[in-house]
Amino acid sequence: MVEHRPWLTFLTHAVLISGMLLLIFPIYVTFVASSHSLDEITSNFSLLPGSHLVENYSRALNVGPRDVGATVGTMMLNSLIMALGITIGKIAISLTSAYAVVYFKFRFRMFFFWMIFITLMLPVEVRILPTYEVAADLKILDSYSGLIFPLIASATATFLFRQFFMTVPDELCEAVKIDGGGPIRFFFDILLPMSRTSIAALFVILFIYGWNQYLWPLLITNDESYYTLLIGIKRMLDVGEGQAEWQIIMASTMLAMIPPVLVVIFMQKQFVKGMTETEK
Amino acid sequence: MADVSIKDVYKTFGKTEVIHGISCDIKDGEFIVILGPSGCGKSTLLRMVAGLEVITKGEIAINGAVVNDLEPADRDIAMVFQNYALYPHMSVYKNMAYGLKIRRMPKEEIEKRVHNAAKILEITEFLDRKPRQLSGGQRQRVAMGRCIVREPKVFLFDEPLSNLDAKLRVQMRLEIRRLQEDLKVTSIFVTHDQVEAMTLGDRLIVMDNGYAAQVGSPLEIYERPATRFVAGFIGSPGMNFLPVPLSADGQWAELPGAIRLPLQNGGIPSHGGQEVILGIRPEHCDLAGERAGMMHLKVDHVEILGADTLVYGHFGEDKARLTVRLPAMHPFEKNTILPLVVSSKNIHIFDKKSGKRIDK
Amino acid sequence: MEKRVVFKHKFLPYLLVAPQIAITLVFFIWPASQAVYQSVLQEDPFGLSSTFVGLANFVYIFTDEIYLHSIYVTAVFSLLVAVIAMSISLLLAAMADRVIKGATGYKTLIIWPYAVAPAVAGVLWYFLFNPTVGIIALYMKILGYEWNHSLNGGQAMFLVIIAAAWRQISYNFLFFLAGLQAIPKPFIEAAAIDGASPLKRFWTITFPLLSPTAFFLIVMNIVYAFFDTFGVIHVITDGGPNNATNIMVYKVYHDGFLGLDLGGSAAQSVVLMIIVISLTVIQFRYIERKVNY
Numbered sequence: 053m054v055e056h057r058p059w060l061t062f063l064t065h066a067v068l069i070s071g072m073l074l075l076i077f078p079i080y081v082t083f084v085a086s087s088h089s090l091d092e093i094t095s096n097f098s099l100l101p102g103s104h105l106v107e108n109y110s111r112a113l114n115v116g117p118r119d120v121g122a123t124v125g126t127m128m129l130n131s132l133i134m135a136l137g138i139t140i141g142k143i144a145i146s147l148t149s150a151y152a153v154v155y156f157k158f159r160f161r162m163f164f165f166w167m168i169f170i171t172l173m174l175p176v177e178v179r180i181l182p183t184y185e186v187a188a189d190l191k192i193l194d195s196y197s198g199l200i201f202p203l204i205a206s207a208t209a210t211f212l213f214r215q216f217f218m219t220v221p222d223e224l225c226e227a228v229k230i231d232g233g234g235p236i237r238f239f240f241d242i243l244l245p246m247s248r249t250s251i252a253a254l255f256v257i258l259f260i261y262g263w264n265q266y267l268w269p270l271l272i273t274n275d276e277s278y279y280t281l282l283i284g285i286k287r288m289l290d291v292g293e294g295q296a297e298w299q300i301i302m303a304s305t306m307l308a309m310i311p312p313v314l315v316v317i318f319m320q321k322q323f324v325k326g327m328t329e330t331e332k
Numbered sequence: 333m334a335d336v337s338i339k340d341v342y343k344t345f346g347k348t349e350v351i352h353g354i355s356c357d358i359k360d361g362e363f364i365v366i367l368g369p370s371g372c373g374k375s376t377l378l379r380m381v382a383g384l385e386v387i388t389k390g391e392i393a394i395n396g397a398v399v400n401d402l403e404p405a406d407r408d409i410a411m412v413f414q415n416y417a418l419y420p421h422m423s424v425y426k427n428m429a430y431g432l433k434i435r436r437m438p439k440e441e442i443e444k445r446v447h448n449a450a451k452i453l454e455i456t457e458f459l460d461r462k463p464r465q466l467s468g469g470q471r472q473r474v475a476m477g478r479c480i481v482r483e484p485k486v487f488l489f490d491e492p493l494s495n496l497d498a499k500l501r502v503q504m505r506l507e508i509r510r511l512q513e514d515l516k517v518t519s520i521f522v523t524h525d526q527v528e529a530m531t532l533g534d535r536l537i538v539m540d541n542g543y544a545a546q547v548g549s550p551l552e553i554y555e556r557p558a559t560r561f562v563a564g565f566i567g568s569p570g571m572n573f574l575p576v577p578l579s580a581d582g583q584w585a586e587l588p589g590a591i592r593l594p595l596q597n598g599g600i601p602s603h604g605g606q607e608v609i610l611g612i613r614p615e616h617c618d619l620a621g622e623r624a625g626m627m628h629l630k631v632d633h634v635e636i637l638g639a640d641t642l643v644y645g646h647f648g649e650d651k652a653r654l655t656v657r658l659p660a661m662h663p664f665e666k667n668t669i670l671p672l673v674v675s676s677k678n679i680h681i682f683d684k685k686s687g688k689r690i691d692k
Numbered sequence: 693m694e695k696r697v698v699f700k701h702k703f704l705p706y707l708l709v710a711p712q713i714a715i716t717l718v719f720f721i722w723p724a725s726q727a728v729y730q731s732v733l734q735e736d737p738f739g740l741s742s743t744f745v746g747l748a749n750f751v752y753i754f755t756d757e758i759y760l761h762s763i764y765v766t767a768v769f770s771l772l773v774a775v776i777a778m779s780i781s782l783l784l785a786a787m788a789d790r791v792i793k794g795a796t797g798y799k800t801l802i803i804w805p806y807a808v809a810p811a812v813a814g815v816l817w818y819f820l821f822n823p824t825v826g827i828i829a830l831y832m833k834i835l836g837y838e839w840n841h842s843l844n845g846g847q848a849m850f851l852v853i854i855a856a857a858w859r860q861i862s863y864n865f866l867f868f869l870a871g872l873q874a875i876p877k878p879f880i881e882a883a884a885i886d887g888a889s890p891l892k893r894f895w896t897i898t899f900p901l902l903s904p905t906a907f908f909l910i911v912m913n914i915v916y917a918f919f920d921t922f923g924v925i926h927v928i929t930d931g932g933p934n935n936a937t938n939i940m941v942y943k944v945y946h947d948g949f950l951g952l953d954l955g956g957s958a959a960q961s962v963v964l965m966i967i968v969i970s971l972t973v974i975q976f977r978y979i980e981r982k983v984n985y
Contacts, residue, residue, distance in 0.1 A: 060790075060890070061790075061791075064787045064790050064791055065787075065791065067783065067784070067787045068784060068787045068788060068791065068798050068802075071780065071783070071784040071787075071802065071861075072798065072801050072802060074780075074858075075801075075802060075805050075858065075861065075862070076801070078813075078816035078817060078819075078820055078858070079805075079808075079816065081816075081819065081820060081827060082815075082816055082819060085819065093825055094824065094825055099827075144711075145711040145712040145715070146712065148708040148709070148711065148712070149708065149709050149711075149712040149713075151708055152704075152705040152706075152708035152709040153709070155698060155699055156698055156699050156701065156704065156705035156708075157698045157700070158702070158705040158706065161705070164709050164713055167713065167716060167717075167721070168712060168713075168716060170720075170721070171716055171720050172972060173965075173968055173969045173972040174720060174724055174965065174968070175919050175968065177919045177922060177941045177944070177964065178724075178727070178919075178944075178961050178964045178965045178968060179720070179723040179724050179726075179727050179961060179965075180944065180945060180948065180949075180961070181727065181730075181944075181948040181949070181954065181957055181958065181961070182722070182723035182724070182726035182727045182730065182958075183719055183723040184949075185723070185726070186718060186719060186722060186723055186726075187719075190718075201715060201719065202715075202719040204715060205712055205715035205716045205719060205720055210712065221415060221417065223413040223414075223415055223416075223417035224417050224419065226382075226384050226404075226411075226413070226417065227411070227413065227417040227419075227478075228430075229383075229384065229403070229404045229405060230382065230383075230384075230404045230405065230409065230410065230411050230431070231405070231430050231431030231434055231478075231482075232405035232431055232434040232435055233405070233430075233434050234699070234701075235699040235701060235704060236704075237434065241419075241430070242419055245421040246420065246421060248421075260806075260807050263809070264807075264808075264809030264810070264811070264812075265809075266809060266810070266811040266922065266923035266926070267922045267923070267926075267945070270926070271945075271949065282809055282811050282812065282923070285811075285812070285815055285927075286811065286815075286926065286927055289815070289818070289927065298819070298825055301815070301819075302819065305812055305815050305816065305819075308809070308812050309807070309808055309812055312807035312808070312809075313804050313807045313808070315807065316803065316804045316806065316807040317800060317804055320799075320800060320803070323803075324803075324866065324870075327863075327866060327867075328866075328867075328870060
């Protein structure tokens with residue numbers, strides 16, 4: 053800001069605050085709704101929180117919605133397992149792949165590299181049916197494996213790690229060789245600790261990605277006990293002619309938002325780093 | 333403690349041969365400096381001794397045992413890298429202990445060695461710090477500490493002082509020398525800085541484009557450089573080179589301005605009548621005093637350094653350039669004519685095509 | 693591209709690369725090739741055999757009114773989402789760039805909606821606009837405007853666009869802000885000394901310097917609108933009413949899973965593949981130039 057005109061400053065803050073409100077408003081309304089009883093929501097809606105907060109949330113978590121045969125607690129757990137599974141799985145296999153591609157000379161190296169690269173261009177949305185068929189053939193429908201494995205082979209993490217490994221000075225590897233270490237030692241004692249910040253950044257991004265998965269869990273789970281939270285919420289909305297249990301739905305929605313939002317807020321630095329690095 | 337023998341070593345990268353047949357026998361406890369400009373292959377040679385590069389042809393042996401096929405870890409060597417290569421997330425102590433830990437040395441032994449080395453290098457107070465909290469000179473010492481604790485047969489140094497500022501470089505130079513003399517470990521030190529080479533080495537290997545131009549003590553290399561390259565590389569400012577014709581019988585050289593300079597030791601009959609390169613160091617030109625000098629230098633430019641003066645000038649019709657170093661301060665004016673005299677014993681003659689020394 | 697130090701182990705690299713390659717083959721390469729394969733087949737009604745029909749499936753979908761309509765819908769949808777999300781976020785980023793106090797606070801509060809899943813964003817806005825309990829729908833009724841997006845296609849489109857764009861504002865904001873902060877202050881100051889007003893400065897200096905970021909974001913926003921918004925559509929409108937919000941990725945799901953039309957759905961998948969590959973290629977080509985910038 054070059055000029056110091058007070059009204060410009062005021063305008064700036066005004067715009068920012070309005071923008072913020074625009075972004076927060078839907079969530080606020082949801083929060084409020086999650087604290088009212090169903091009657092209160094359908095009849096007379098107020099913008100202030102109600103008194104049924106604890107009741108709604110505990111019912112959602114422990115008993116579950118009327119039309120879905122699983123508790124929100126179970127569904128949250130499924131989402132968590134899926135998110136963590138995807139996150140840890142992706143990070144693990146990407147680390148080893150990137151390590152192999154950067155630090156080893158072997159036949160097919162470039163071939164494998166390009167094969168991994170191709171996956172960048174094929175999000176799950178363009179191959180849903182055949183992937184579903186494969187999962188069915190492998191008998192992993194309605195299972196955690198089915199939720200996790202098909203989603204862990206993307207290339208962004210591999211590229212991120214590869215990029216990072218390229219910046220690690222060669223001399224460190226040579227020093228380890230002279231100190232008597234082999235590739236395994238180098239990987240665990242040196243490379244991995246040095247990759248800490250990249251791993252943290254990726255963890256945030258991948259966790260959010262995993263937690264927010266919608267299309268794939270929709271296809272692969274039929275058994276309600278394997279429903280993830282997002283799918284469960286949609287099912288709650290699909291009541292047709294009946295009355296949707298809005299207070300439960302809103303409570304579940306809040307619960308669906310809280311983990312990733314917390315992660316972004318408390319690990320904001322890693323989140324930003326992860327975003328800017330994976331998009332390169 | 334070990335001797336290192338380098339026998340006829342060649343190195344090829346792809347189709348390009350970069351090291352052409354180098355041989356040298358390094359005695360136990362010797363401090364050898366490999367000196368040369370960037371790209372001459374000195375680091376490659378060092379890395380072949382270390383085992384970080386494959387030896388294409390030839391043999392390298394440590395204490396008599398050929399090490400060509402041994403991994404670096406099995407050669408019992410330690411190396412200080414140009415950028416120190418300290419493990420950034422480990423403390424100084426852990427950095428030094430790492431190699432010993434891999435070799436499964438008992439904890440008490442590791443502790444003893446690390447503390448000992450820390451004491452010698454005066455870095456005991458840094459043992460708990462991470463490398464990024466240390467200055468360049470301190471990191472360098474940690475890198476050396478990592479070598480010392482291993483008690484290896486050979487120390488290898490890959491341009492370790494290049495990243496330090498000038499003053500620190502001088503200080504570390506002395507420390508390295510002192511350390512090596514105390515520990516008496518065979519050391520191979522690579523550098524492009526001829527001052528470092530001259531002051532540190534017992535013997536030097538001067539490398540030029542993958543060839544060992546000369547192997548010898550600093551004094552030998554200074555007084556009798558084997559090639560024009562070596563002659564020009566050592567000494568600052570470098571040796572002056574003048575293309576001059578020899579007399580028909582090879583007994584004297586004709587300097588610009590029709591000055592005849594007699595050659596010692598029987599002259600060079602083999603090159604009678606041919607043009608050769610004559611070399612004379614700036615510090616070997618003296619003012620003639622009252623009697624007539626041999627050369628009359630026209631002053632172009634003078635640099636007064638305090639302890640001595642550098643005079644840049646030319647002489648003869650072809651305006652052959654000459655740099656002269658004179659003791660004390662001489663604020664000569666431009667275009668002054670200086671009578672200079674040189675002694676035959678300070679002359680170096682090189683073959684014009686091959687660059688090799690041809691006088692005796 | 694090449695590291696100088698490499699290990700010479702024979703088997704270890706294969707071992708290291710194996711997990712990713714295995715999963716890539718099983719869940720990526722094989723299904724993708726299956727999709728291409730199935731797109732040139734037609735299954736008989738009982739699913740017992742299939743005949744090779746060449747490009748017949750493609751001809752079919754490109755002459756299908758509904759499919760063409762969904763292409764149109766997708767194009768409009770993605771364009772509007774991109775434009776709305778980018779302009780609002782640019783404004784916010786420009787403002788955020790000017791404040792020194794509270795900048796981190798604003799940043800935190802504007803970024804976090806990105807953590808919300810598109811499907812959840814759909815739920816939030818669906819609740820706001822729900823004809824029976826939605827607070828905004830109710831206010832509209834008070835103002836005399838009848839809102840029912842399950843009947844009115846235009847309203848449905850409006851709703852999904854808002855839901856999709858809402859979330860993208862955070863994403864774009866992050867990148868725009870980074871881009872703005874990367875512009876060296878001397879440029880702006882020089883322009884100010886030359887007498888340019890803040891608005892003029894923005895358009896003649898800042899915006900051109902921001903164009904790499906903007907271009908990058910356009911591609912990313914389009915990819916997002918094409919593929920990541922499935923959840924939004926599925927939650928709010930199920931592609932309706934009357935295919936008004938039937939974007940291409942939704943149609944693939946609908947035809948394949950609910951309609952069991954394997955050939956048609958596969959052909960649509962192939963079309964989407966071509967689109968995403970072209971977008972990725974554009975992105976990479978462009979990113980290379982961005983790095984050399």
